[in-house]
Amino acid sequence: MPNSRLRRNGWATVGLGLSIAFAVAAFAYFALAGTPLRGAVLGVVVLAAGVWEYRRKLQDTAVAESYEAEAEEQRRKREGRR
Numbered sequence: 001m002p003n004s005r006l007r008r009n010g011w012a013t014v015g016l017g018l019s020i021a022f023a024v025a026a027f028a029y030f031a032l033a034g035t036p037l038r039g040a041v042l043g044v045v046v047l048a049a050g051v052w053e054y055r056r057k058l059q060d061t062a063v064a065e066s067y068e069a070e071a072e073e074q075r076r077k078r079e080g081r082r
Contacts, residue, residue: 016051016053019047024043026042027040027042030042
């Protein structure tokens with residue numbers, strides 16, 4: 001179970017890293033093109049979206065794990081009655 005949780009959080013972290021890299025690349029591209037403000041705005045939007053997606057993935061993982069734990073508890077209760 002810990003490995004699967006680490007793997008799911010790992011994919012969320014990879015996605016956040018890609019968002020950061022894209023935001024930096026967008027800023028650099030627009031800065032070199034002579035419009036750094038446009039690059040900064042796009043970079044902030046991409047970065048905000050990446051952070052939002054990262055937090056959403058972690059929250060989804062936590063909710064799924066709580067549902068799995070609840071289902072496992074229900075299964076144990078049913079087997080204990082038999």
